[in-house]
Amino acid sequence: MPVTKVLIANRGEIACRVIRTCREMGIRTVAVYSEADRAALHVRMADEAYCIGPAPARESYLVVEKLLDVCRRSGADAVHPGYGFLSENAEAARAFEAAGVTFIGPRPESIVSMGSKTAAREVAIAAGCPVVPGVQETMSDEDLLVASTKIGFPVMLKAAMGGGGKGMRLVHKPEDFASSLARARGEALSSFGDDSVYVEKAIVQPRHIEIQIFSDAHGNHVYLHERECSVQRRHQKVIEEAPSPHVTPEMRKAMGEAALKVARAVNYRGAGTIEFLADADRNFYFLEMNTRLQVEHPVTEWITGLDLVKWQILVARGEKLPLTQEQIPLHGWAMECRVYAEDPDKNFMPSPGRITFLKAPGGRNVRDDSGVYEGAEVPMFYDPMISKLSTWGPTRIEAIDRMRAALGEYRIGGIRHNIAFHEVLMEHEPFRKGDLHTGMLDKPFWKKKGPGPDLQFAVAAALLHDLESEERRAAQPAGSGEGKPDAWKHWGRFNRL
Amino acid sequence: MPVTKVLIANRGEIACRVIRTCREMGIRTVAVYSEADRAALHVRMADEAYCIGPAPARESYLVVEKLLDVCRRSGADAVHPGYGFLSENAEAARAFEAAGVTFIGPRPESIVSMGSKTAAREVAIAAGCPVVPGVQETMSDEDLLVASTKIGFPVMLKAAMGGGGKGMRLVHKPEDFASSLARARGEALSSFGDDSVYVEKAIVQPRHIEIQIFSDAHGNHVYLHERECSVQRRHQKVIEEAPSPHVTPEMRKAMGEAALKVARAVNYRGAGTIEFLADADRNFYFLEMNTRLQVEHPVTEWITGLDLVKWQILVARGEKLPLTQEQIPLHGWAMECRVYAEDPDKNFMPSPGRITFLKAPGGRNVRDDSGVYEGAEVPMFYDPMISKLSTWGPTRIEAIDRMRAALGEYRIGGIRHNIAFHEVLMEHEPFRKGDLHTGMLDKPFWKKKGPGPDLQFAVAAALLHDLESEERRAAQPAGSGEGKPDAWKHWGRFNRL
Amino acid sequence: MKRTLTFGKEQHEVELLRQDGALTLVWEGEAHPIDIREVEPGCYSILMDGRSVEVLLDPAKSPDPDAHAFRVMVYDGVYEFALADPRRALLAGGGAGAGAGGTLTSPMPGKVVKLLVAAGEAVQEGQTLLILEAMKMQNEYKSPSAGTVAKLYVQEGSTVETASPMVELAAPDAG
């Protein structure tokens, strides 16, 4: 299958990241954008760009027919779905293939097998991969409560079609069951268009460890080692690393081989991830398979030196995997912090708006995958992740210290964001020691207490700002410039955008 | 020797680069700045900053007494000299050590041995390292002409105290000798305060290949493989890579061992580079030794995974080298492009001024070591290098393609620069094939010929700019805003700086 | 230009003086010569007491109309504080601490998917008032204090912008 011009059916940092690899490979790129995204970075970076409708994703990024139309108009012969949106939509994959457009992803049947968590679980069990105790099927509210009581609290409620923490709720006691279930169903419905929910045993202080796998169309399968993603807020990953401080070489091999059993069972093709929960005794349980590129793939790229998007394209072209299992490198350690437009002090509430100042860190072994720029608007319609900052070091502590320094250099103005939250994490003793579990952020220990040594400097700048505002007001004729808060005149250059 | 607070006796990108490693190691940093550099990036990044005098380097960055005074005031217990300035000044090194301040560099005696090229040549000969045929001593104009005639033209005139291509002239025929010598002496005097010049056989289409060495205070010496720096303009490196496409494993070992002979001969300590000229038959000749960190050290960091500034600090603390020769990694390929404020179409004439727009590339395996920021002034007093862009790939071509893509993303406004020049180089067939030699830029093949496919887009933006200027003029009351070219109102936000 | 700094529960008297082009920070009566350069818009390089600190200043919305609120990023994190004219602060009854009652505004643009209280209803501190959906997440919006719902500006399905009024609370004793 030729891949000479790729339509990227996505937006934000992942669209930009795919464009970069295509550029390096001499492949032309086609961006699509909603009306809210005309000025988005992926549109600026692509070789071609087409508007596909209004801001809500279901009227633009999720409309397969519009994407097919852009393929026809642009002559794109392949589609990269990124993650989210249509990346795990078997119908979309079929529609592209039917139109003669290569879908850079797995076979539609593999997506279907793994699309429902309950079906995926069946596959894993049949393939001989360990799973978490629980009830496989979706049921009524009443039956779910009965099943939960039988499994024993705490239990975890999960959206059958879900992912990314949406539609997921931990329930500690029967009294909380009804309200948590309602919330989970509500999120499931609005996120995935299906409110089916199932229940599982909740593992105490579990670690989230996942295996990156890669398969070609010729039946070759390899694993690119593990990532640990235990640092989560509201069941969504915020910090990822590779390798995992919990994994021994034996455990890595066991997990990798268990993951490949699942890959073989669904005749997998392309990039995929098998997610596991692990307990303190290094038991691991199949959680789900993500049949797409993950947000956190850069940490795997750091430790292996490989380009996962390039591999996706090679596989889509029908080529064989470039390396065998024994040839997959593993050197050093990589960290990734997801930078979100959100307020960590207010339960990670999203904070859309205009980015009035932006300066990403530079220097050695620091990688910033950004989807925004200074002056860009973070729209309220999509995921609030604005960039992924990753670092590499020969050891875990060096990667952490480099991340801490890089976060210190990062400057984002105009919106609330979680840079300072990540800084606290990088200095948090349990994190530095590798004592991770998925509930480690349940208590908001990162909230700033007292004044630090830089408070006087911060206040001095604010005083100068006030002083100059007053001096300007005094110098101006009365009545001019009214109607705008003076603090914002400053960024007057954005008014014309 | 303790290294807990480091004064960085430098400016620009190298000062920023040293600060980054210190931050990661938990070492506090002290910046010094001339009056032209109050707002420079290294001042913004350091933990402390002190003004040390007027803009000309000889009244600020080169005044040892002022630096010692800042050590006393700040309590800095170590000095990192960067490259250039005092980095190869034995007197300065002695003065710091005498004041109880650790000089992060070699012993003063090693600097002296290698400071004069003629003396360095003697050392190399004595140590059994091959050298270029030529006359070792500095002489009068008349004797230099006699010697040149004896060696046979073409010959190379070189400043005895020189480096970085300054005071260096290739002379093809006797008629050009007098004027070239005068120019070489003039540059030598103004750059190094000494107009001594010597002469050597000029090697035809030579390649510049250098070995990075590292030594500790305990007599351990290793080489960190080679870099090729044959792409030079006006005898100054513009593109560097590691490893070299010309070097075989056998040649690498032979060059590395020859380099270590020189290092041992001068009881070397710290980071150093032995520069060689190589011919098409893979003969190599000692050129000089740089007793400091090189501009191009990032390509070595990419292929080894090591932090050379960290190693410098470990060695300065008296620690042993962390790795033995057999443990030094070599994986993949790295490229570095020096980004200069200069005009490649006008003989690389420097172009100081205000950077009105700046956007560095991001993404995987791209590293930007910058010394500037949007709004920064590139002063006329110092070297016009503003950043070093480096990339890594598993193969040389992948590193080149990544560099090409990263250069395409780079955007610098307000000054002339050499980004487009580098882009042409990355697409230049001889360069891509690895057919490099130090004269490859003698013909300006990179000058743009006809219109490319983006000309209409470029013109459209300019037309819109003109249209909006006119619309604004029409809307404004007569007489307002006069005295400034309208094109610059645009960047009015910089007027207040 | 004296200012009252409110940082968390702390308050300080602070002042920045400009004389002959030189700046001095007066912090609770103690004077520090200070060198401040706005190196990029909103971004300041500051030298004081031998230290160098770069700060990014972000004017924020303040709950107190007489105070200027700031969010400031430095290498070591983020500070949030407010500066007020001490005379006005005095007139207003002092401090920037949020009392019970008042109008609660939306923290971001979104859609009210669930409204859990009715006008006139008594609510407890921490009680969920409504659920707001934005950026594909459902967020519970809780009462900052005990009180009574005096007025509702939204209903289920309403879309709101940042800082739109949503619920007006009356303090319990005022209900």
Added chain:
Amino acid sequence: MKRTLTFGKEQHEVELLRQDGALTLVWEGEAHPIDIREVEPGCYSILMDGRSVEVLLDPAKSPDPDAHAFRVMVYDGVYEFALADPRRALLAGGGAGAGAGGTLTSPMPGKVVKLLVAAGEAVQEGQTLLILEAMKMQNEYKSPSAGTVAKLYVQEGSTVETASPMVELAAPDAG
């Protein structure tokens, strides 16, 4: 707003039309609908004929006072060109090509370390007129055409700014 585009030795008639908020680029009489957004100051995202190109526009100094000179960065390199009002360009005798003669200005700030010609002297194209030192490099400054040195604005040791007049040349026939 018709303009004469001068790019190297080429000239084109170009025009940008704004009608009802929509833009059209007219290139030698051929109309292209075009969508231009200034996404950052001086940086434009442009969609035309199905392509997307980002350009950074840098207004430059023009030798012709009636023309606007631009330096534009795109992914594929740098373009330099000038736009002039065709009526004025016509009056001025057409084109932006540099004729012989005129005042030669300094390309950058620096110091004249050597002056190699005297007033009244005849010079050849490519002859070195003076040596300028800046940023630690000595640069030869050569005559762009044959002619006669009509006037010298500098002497050895002079410091110059960007675009300071240095040497006035007269065309050979005018000498």
